[in-house]
Amino acid sequence: MDHIKSFSRYLRSEKRCSEHTLAAYENDVRAFLDFLGSSDTSALLSVSTRDIRGWIISMSESGMSPRTIHRRISALRTLYKHLQVLGEIDHNPATIINLPKIPRRLPQFVQEQAMTQLLDNNNFGEGYEGIRNKLIIELFYDTGMRLAEMISLRLSDVDMNSRFVKVQGKRSRERIIPLPGECYTLLKKYLDIRTETFGANASPWLFLTSKGEKVYPKLIYRIVHSSLATVTTLSKKSPHVLRHTYASVLLNRGADLNAIKELLGHANLNATQVYTHTTFEQLNAIYKQAHPRA
Numbered sequence: 506m507d508h509i510k511s512f513s514r515y516l517r518s519e520k521r522c523s524e525h526t527l528a529a530y531e532n533d534v535r536a537f538l539d540f541l542g543s544s545d546t547s548a549l550l551s552v553s554t555r556d557i558r559g560w561i562i563s564m565s566e567s568g569m570s571p572r573t574i575h576r577r578i579s580a581l582r583t584l585y586k587h588l589q590v591l592g593e594i595d596h597n598p599a600t601i602i603n604l605p606k607i608p609r610r611l612p613q614f615v616q617e618q619a620m621t622q623l624l625d626n627n628n629f630g631e632g633y634e635g636i637r638n639k640l641i642i643e644l645f646y647d648t649g650m651r652l653a654e655m656i657s658l659r660l661s662d663v664d665m666n667s668r669f670v671k672v673q674g675k676r677s678r679e680r681i682i683p684l685p686g687e688c689y690t691l692l693k694k695y696l697d698i699r700t701e702t703f704g705a706n707a708s709p710w711l712f713l714t715s716k717g718e719k720v721y722p723k724l725i726y727r728i729v730h731s732s733l734a735t736v737t738t739l740s741k742k743s744p745h746v747l748r749h750t751y752a753s754v755l756l757n758r759g760a761d762l763n764a765i766k767e768l769l770g771h772a773n774l775n776a777t778q779v780y781t782h783t784t785f786e787q788l789n790a791i792y793k794q795a796h797p798r799a
Contacts, residue, residue: 508546508588509534515587521676523653533580550588554598557581561602571607578602612749612779619736620646620750624687628735633702634715638728640688640695641712645729645744647688648672649751649769652744656720658711665693674770682768752777 513531516522522530534549540560541548557578564574578599585597624646629639644655654672662671668684684692699707703717710719725744733742748769755765766777 506546508549508584508593509538511591512584512587516583520583523675525653529576530580530583533577534584536577537581549584550593552585552598554601557599557602561604571604575604575607578604612753613739613741613746614750614753615733615737615739615746617754623732623736633698636691636695636698637712638732640691641725641728642732642747643688643691644670645747646751647685648682649748649755650682651675651748651770652722652725654770655712655725655744656710656722659709660711661709663692663696663711665689665696672770675772678770678772680767680770 509531512534513527516527516530537557537560538544538546538548540563541552541556561574561578564577582597582599582602585594585599588594589597624639624643629635641655644650648670650670650672651674654674657673658670662673664671668689669681670684672680672682674680699713703713707713707717708719712720712725714720714724729744729747730742733739733746739746752765752769755768756762762774762777766774769777771777
């Protein structure tokens with residue numbers, strides 16, 4: 506029995522993990538198998554807590570980041586929990602592992618005036634790709650959706666009458682996000698030129714390449730990166746930065762933290778609270794710079 510393939514099937518069907526998470530967890534388990542010096546997945550059944558601690562030491566000594574080590578051990582914990590349920594092992598050897606602390610990494614975000622400058626100019630162009638690219642930036646900024654959620658949007662997920670978009674989040678959690686006025690207007694413009702370019706019966710996916718195919722992650726990333734590069738010097742210029750920007754704007758304008766949690770599709774409030782740390786640290790920096798008694 507291939508225990509890694511069994512694990513992948515479990516993650517896909519029971520945990521409803523994304524393909525990205527599936528690939529990451531499978532690679533993590535295979536990396537552990539390499540550490541054990543075996544290519545036979547049955548070697549996973551005779552692992553001890555000492556073996557896992559040895560792997561952690563090996564990864565730390567190689568310079569691997571605490572965050573990556575955390576993810577890898579999390580993958581092992583989930584794997585052994587699955588094997589325990591199947592009756593393949595008696596106990597989970599990864600349960601009592603103490604992991605190194607992860608330094609808090611505050612999210613980066615683009616300043617509001619920079620986003621206004623980006624979206625108010627006409628540098629995107631009026632052709633299909635230009636309107637599509639601008640809408641992608643606008644949707645990220647106005648809805649806070651994830652990259653995978655954006656790519657998976659279908660025409661049927663958009664309700665132009667009620668002015669909302671239906672998003673399929675992590676583990677198939679569905680949420681409804683309202684479309685602000687400017688975003689709605691741009692979306693209507695995009696749908697018109699999409700029909701003109703590809704016909705009314707084109708692909709069911711909302712965003713298409715210039716060839717009429719479903720967009721892919723690298724294309725979206727390039728669009729976002731090149732657009733943000735014109736207005737910010739942030740080290741990261743990714744779709745997730747726009748998600749952070751969306752959350753920070755809502756928080757700065759007084760939105761309730763629980764409401765932001767629902768809009769972002771977070772499973773718990775802890776994931777949302779990181780934005781309060783960012784805002785407070787910004788305020789503290791401004792205070793120290795501007796106040797005479799700071």
